[in-house]
Amino acid sequence: MAEQREQQQTRTRRRVRTSHSIEAVLAAAVGILDESGAQGLTIRALATRLGGGPASIYWYVSGRDELLDLAADSVLAGVLNDVSDVGGGDPIDDLRTIAVAMFDAIVDRPWLGAYAMRDTGQQVNSRKLYEKIGEQVMRLELSPRQCFHGTSAIVGFVIGTAADMGQEPPAAVVSGEMDRDDYLAGATAEWRALDPAEYPFIHHIVDEFATHDDRDQFRAGLDLLLAGLRLTAGR
Amino acid sequence: MAEQREQQQTRTRRRVRTSHSIEAVLAAAVGILDESGAQGLTIRALATRLGGGPASIYWYVSGRDELLDLAADSVLAGVLNDVSDVGGGDPIDDLRTIAVAMFDAIVDRPWLGAYAMRDTGQQVNSRKLYEKIGEQVMRLELSPRQCFHGTSAIVGFVIGTAADMGQEPPAAVVSGEMDRDDYLAGATAEWRALDPAEYPFIHHIVDEFATHDDRDQFRAGLDLLLAGLRLTAGR
DNA sequence: ACCTGAACACCGTTCAAGT
DNA sequence: ACCTGAACACCGTTCAAGT
Numbered sequence: 001m002a003e004q005r006e007q008q009q010t011r012t013r014r015r016v017r018t019s020h021s022i023e024a025v026l027a028a029a030v031g032i033l034d035e036s037g038a039q040g041l042t043i044r045a046l047a048t049r050l051g052g053g054p055a056s057i058y059w060y061v062s063g064r065d066e067l068l069d070l071a072a073d074s075v076l077a078g079v080l081n082d083v084s085d086v087g088g089g090d091p092i093d094d095l096r097t098i099a100v101a102m103f104d105a106i107v108d109r110p111w112l113g114a115y116a117m118r119d120t121g122q123q124v125n126s127r128k129l130y131e132k133i134g135e136q137v138m139r140l141e142l143s144p145r146q147c148f149h150g151t152s153a154i155v156g157f158v159i160g161t162a163a164d165m166g167q168e169p170p171a172a173v174v175s176g177e178m179d180r181d182d183y184l185a186g187a188t189a190e191w192r193a194l195d196p197a198e199y200p201f202i203h204h205i206v207d208e209f210a211t212h213d214d215r216d217q218f219r220a221g222l223d224l225l226l227a228g229l230r231l232t233a234g235r
Numbered sequence: 236m237a238e239q240r241e242q243q244q245t246r247t248r249r250r251v252r253t254s255h256s257i258e259a260v261l262a263a264a265v266g267i268l269d270e271s272g273a274q275g276l277t278i279r280a281l282a283t284r285l286g287g288g289p290a291s292i293y294w295y296v297s298g299r300d301e302l303l304d305l306a307a308d309s310v311l312a313g314v315l316n317d318v319s320d321v322g323g324g325d326p327i328d329d330l331r332t333i334a335v336a337m338f339d340a341i342v343d344r345p346w347l348g349a350y351a352m353r354d355t356g357q358q359v360n361s362r363k364l365y366e367k368i369g370e371q372v373m374r375l376e377l378s379p380r381q382c383f384h385g386t387s388a389i390v391g392f393v394i395g396t397a398a399d400m401g402q403e404p405p406a407a408v409v410s411g412e413m414d415r416d417d418y419l420a421g422a423t424a425e426w427r428a429l430d431p432a433e434y435p436f437i438h439h440i441v442d443e444f445a446t447h448d449d450r451d452q453f454r455a456g457l458d459l460l461l462a463g464l465r466l467t468a469g470r
Numbered sequence: 471a472c473c474t475g476a477a478c479a480c481c482g483t484t485c486a487a488g489t
Numbered sequence: 490a491c492c493t494g495a496a497c498a499c500c501g502t503t504c505a506a507g508t
Contacts, residue, residue: 018492043482055484056492064482118402121425127437134436146455148440148447153392153456160395161388167353190356201369202362205383212383220381221388224463231462253473278501290503291473299501 018051022060022070025050029071038068038111066122072115073123079105080125083132091139092226096219098133099158103218106162113163117155130155140233150229157225165214184210253286257295257305260285264306273303273346301357307350308358314340315360318367326374327461331454333368334393338453341397348398352390365390375468385464392460400449419445 020028028049032041043064047054061067083098106112120127134151142150188210196203255263263284267276278299282289296302318333341347355362369386377385423445431438 020491042480044480053493053495054482055494058483059491117399121422127434131434131436134440138436138439144440145443147436148443149452149455150459151436151440152452153396153459156396156399156456157388157392157460158395159399160393161391163398164352164391164394187356199362199366201366201373201382201386204373205369205379205386208380208383217384217387220384221391221460224385224388224467225392225456225460227463227466228459228461229463231466232459255472277499279499288474288476289501290475293502294472 018056020050020052020056020060025057025060025067026071026074029067030075033071033111034109038114041068041071043067068115069119069122072112072118073125075105075109075112076116076123076125076129080128080132087132087136091136092230094136095133095154095229096222096226098129098136099154099222100219102129102158103162103215103222106159106166107214110166113159113166117159137229140229142233146232150232153225153229154222157222161218161221165218253291255285255287255291255295260292260295260302261306261309264302265310268306268346269344273349276303276306278302303350304354304357307347307353308360310340310344310347311351311358311360311364315363315367322367322371326371327465329371330368330389330464331457331461333364333371334389334457335454337364337393338397338450338457341394341401342449345401348394348401352394372464375464377468381467385467388460388464389457392457396453396456400453 025046029041029046032045032049041064043054043057046067047057050056057067061070079101083101086094086097088094102116106116117123117126117130120130130151133154134147137147137150137154140147140150188206191199191202191206191209194202260281264276264281267280267284276299278289278292281302282292285291292302296305314336318336321329321332323329337351341351352358352361352365355365365386368389369382372382372385372389375382375385423441426434426437426441426444429437
């Protein structure tokens with residue numbers, strides 16, 4: 001009789017207890033992150049979005065840190081997929097393609113910069129991406145040590161630059177692009193107001209800064225790094 | 236009479252109200268950061284250390300974010316001082332010297348990576364360091380645009396790499412080096428356990444990873460970037 | 471000018487208990 | 490196996506009031 005009621009509940013009764021899955025949890029987390037950034041992703045907000053209580057989250061994840069790591073890694077699956085065909089061309093060109101794909105993903109999702117590629121033990125896609133980059137470097141026929149250094153440098157540069165650019169402006173606005181332009185204009189004005197004798201370099205490049213595009217800036221830096229790598233590889 | 240009492244209080248009576256200064260606030264903040272990392276720096280912990288209430292902090296600083304920014308920047312004064320004599324030699328060598336000084340500072344204080352050089356509007360020393368790096372790049376006789384890109388690349392690489400290396404391990408230990416070695420050993424073991432067919436690169440460099448030194452790794456990457464810059468400058 | 475007291479509106483995390 | 494309820498021990502920030 002108890003069994004019968006049990007079955008009836010399972011079959012017909014409206015679920016009173018919400019039930020998720022790790023995929024649903026991470027998808028909801030990414031949704032919140034996209035809307036309100038890392039600051040907005042609270043355990044409680046996530047639980048509310050999933051229709052349950054905060055404690056339920058801890059069944060899927062050990063804590064907020066792991067949640068952030070896994071959410072970031074889940075998004076990298078898309079990047080990995082985008083570059084799945086890369087690997088047959090010139091190694092340096094392939095490296096550029098992969099790095100740009102990663103950068104673009106972080107530009108789309110500024111919160112990614114701080115959590116992507118942090119722990120390859122836990123983050124499967126981060127590890128696969130690291131491997132993928134490393135495999136291109138391997139084709140340059142360098143020593144293991146040089147391979148290791150080259151790969152680390154590329155990853156460090158991509159994540160570092162992207163994280164820096166993806167930072168929320170001091171005023172902490174998580175909205176449209178009007179604010180971004182305002183921020184740039186404000187910073188430019190501040191720079192122009194500096195003493196030219198004390199800040200010759202800043203005055204020298206302030207016009208470039210005023211009109212710069214993050215993507216161009218990233219690519220220019222990446223090309224410097226890749227030029228150095230090509231030089232080291234002697235090809 | 237009220238004035239008289241006022242004076243007496245000021246002169247002779249034991250102060251019941253604690254009084255600080257922005258310097259004292261930042262010094263205390265740096266102390267907490269060094270001991271317990273960014274997570275440990277709460278407004279309340281800082282107030283307690285200063286012997287006052289949490290609200291008093293807000294007289295000196297607009298909030299926790301600004302506190303972190305200013306604390307980080309205050310530490311960069313030391314770096315700036317360490318490189319004050321740099322600037323007369325080969326531009327690329329000078330750039331390396333400055334970059335290594337910054338890196339070393341962040342290795343000493345892992346929390347620095349996330350807050351240094353974030354907002355040159357508010358962070359005076361960050362701005363001066365950016366200027367200093369830029370001035371060396373200027374000596375390479377590149378276009379303003381190339382100067383801007385080169386300088387940004389170096390800063391991005393230093394901060395990015397250092398921030399990545401300075402991350403607290405997943406287990407979040409803020410203590411000695413035995414833990415750091417344990418962490419490295421654990422990660423190495425995980426890598427060795429991966430399928431060699433799926434992860435040829437990781438297996439190719441795992442021995443390097445196991446014995447690597449963060450500083451060497453940083454310098455190797457920096458040299459790639461500087462080699463690219465030198466190539467672009469044609470000297 | 472600079473600080474206190476006290477509150478407001480949150481947090482992450484835990485754990486016994488339920489289903 | 491997976492979730493709820495309810496609590497614990499915190500947070501950052503504000504603001505009237507004091508000195």
